[in-house]
Amino acid sequence: MKKFVSAPLPFQGQKRRFIRQIEEMAKQQKKGAVFVDLFGGSGLVSHTIKRARPDCRVVYNDYDHYSERLEHIGRTNEMLASLRPLVATVPHKMRIDEPVRSQVVEEVKRWHESGYVDWFSISSNLHFTMNYSHNYEEFSKQTLYNRVRQDDYNADGYLEGVEVVSMDYRRLFDQFRLVPDVVFILDPPYLSTDCGTYKSDNYWRLSDYLDVLKCLQRTRFVYFTSSKSTIVELADWMGRNPAVGNPFEGARVVRHHVSGQALNYDDIMLVKAA
Numbered sequence: 413m414k415k416f417v418s419a420p421l422p423f424q425g426q427k428r429r430f431i432r433q434i435e436e437m438a439k440q441q442k443k444g445a446v447f448v449d450l451f452g453g454s455g456l457v458s459h460t461i462k463r464a465r466p467d468c469r470v471v472y473n474d475y476d477h478y479s480e481r482l483e484h485i486g487r488t489n490e491m492l493a494s495l496r497p498l499v500a501t502v503p504h505k506m507r508i509d510e511p512v513r514s515q516v517v518e519e520v521k522r523w524h525e526s527g528y529v530d531w532f533s534i535s536s537n538l539h540f541t542m543n544y545s546h547n548y549e550e551f552s553k554q555t556l557y558n559r560v561r562q563d564d565y566n567a568d569g570y571l572e573g574v575e576v577v578s579m580d581y582r583r584l585f586d587q588f589r590l591v592p593d594v595v596f597i598l599d600p601p602y603l604s605t606d607c608g609t610y611k612s613d614n615y616w617r618l619s620d621y622l623d624v625l626k627c628l629q630r631t632r633f634v635y636f637t638s639s640k641s642t643i644v645e646l647a648d649w650m651g652r653n654p655a656v657g658n659p660f661e662g663a664r665v666v667r668h669h670v671s672g673q674a675l676n677y678d679d680i681m682l683v684k685a686a
């Protein structure tokens with residue numbers, strides 16, 4: 413099985429910096445272990461585990477339908493091949509100005525009208541870093557840059573032997589939580605980071621992040637987070653102060669909406685003074 417040290421198609425938040433530690437963790441698990449990648453994203457963690465432990469069952473939760481993008485990799489390569497001559501005169505990483513810009517937009521439109529377009533991959537070839545279009549309308553309004561790669565994408569064998577499912581992580585957790593020797597991999601969208609490139613356009617609130625912690629009780633797990641998230645600090649505090657419970661229970665809530673230029677939130681007063 414070929415080793416991928418990064419996802420074959422662009423994906424924000426893939427765990428490529430942890431490949432070695434993921435391999436080590438997988439190799440330490442007993443024979444018959446089952447790995448369930450609840451927030452599979454690009455599948456890179458599932459791929460790494462399967463490669464390290466081909467004897468084990470690995471379940472990849474493809475919530476974003478990344479494998480659909482992989483299925484269309486040939487078409488994406490053809491599309492990029494048709495764009496390369498158009499941008500040949502534009503230096504790498506530089507802005508694509510008229511008349512080339514219109515030619516590129518016209519060519520992308522042609523592909524859009526004739527079938528599937530992997531907007532994430534196309535965006536990472538033609539937009540400024542970390543900028544993504546989700547459809548043709550968004551794409552046609554963006555400033556374009558020549559970041560078109562010179563070689564084809566290749567995903568041969570990437571998900572070989574991995575079981576692909578696609579569902580809410582809670583449902584998948586319920587299906588596997590009683591399975592002997594199961595190891596859950598949890599890499600939820602990070603608190604305080606942009607989730608705009610994920611399928612889940614529902615905004616993740618603090619309580620959603622806290623809900624994920626329920627999957628860590630009495631299970632074997634690998635949990636990813638970042639220093640931008642305060643969730644581990646919060647869990648640590650709760651662990652040291654277990655008697656606090658919910659101090660706001662029974663309090664009266666008064667809200668005042670604040671709006672204005674770049675302002676949109678509620679000021680809240682909680683009263684428990686009777």
Ligand SMILES: C[S@@+](CC[C@H](N)C(=O)[O-])C[C@H]1O[C@@H](n2cnc3c(N)ncnc32)[C@H](O)[C@@H]1O
Pocket residue numbers: 419423424425426427428450451452453454455456457473475476579580581582599600601602610611612
């Ligand atoms: C940080 S990424 C995971 C990256 C992955 N570990 C990798 O290496 O590519 C978090 C993923 O969770 C997905 N997600 C969001 N809500 C979800 C839900 N309710 N159930 C399952 N996955 C969800 C996001 O769409 C995103 O793909």
